[in-house]
Amino acid sequence: MATGYQGKFHRQNILSRFSKDLVRRSRSHCELCDACGVRLEPFELAPLPEEPRIDQCIYICDGCRKQIADPVKMLPSHWRCLNHSLYSEIPAVQVVAFRLLRRLAKGNHRWAQDLLEHAYLEADLEAWANEAE
Secondary structure, rough: OOOHHHHHHHHHHHHHHHHHHHHHHOOEEEOOOEEOOOOOEEEOOOOOOEEEOHHHEEEEEEEHHHHHHOOOHHHHHHHHHHHHHHHOOOHHHHHHHHHHHHHHOOOOHHHHHHHHOOOOOOOHHHHHHOOOO
């Protein structure tokens, strides 16, 4: 994998090529909170493969991206949408929703704990969700 500025540019270039497919897949809505009419960007799920793959990307709004990046700024009420995201047809969306619910459940948010108790992920998706920790 290329490193430094050149590697970052290469990775962003590949991700930008996914945008058309991600717009079509998401119907121009954030795949986590379902926001529409806002700027959406590809978000890669950890662990990052050597080359970006569309099946490891989701299309999310800036509000979701900022809260994922900085857990201190998470607004638990914003994430009530995970009830729907957890049952998305897109495996990467399910994985992110599961990870976020676990983070919220650790913060003693009872609704997140309840959702996790009833959540079901296939074994391979649960393993993927656990890889980032």
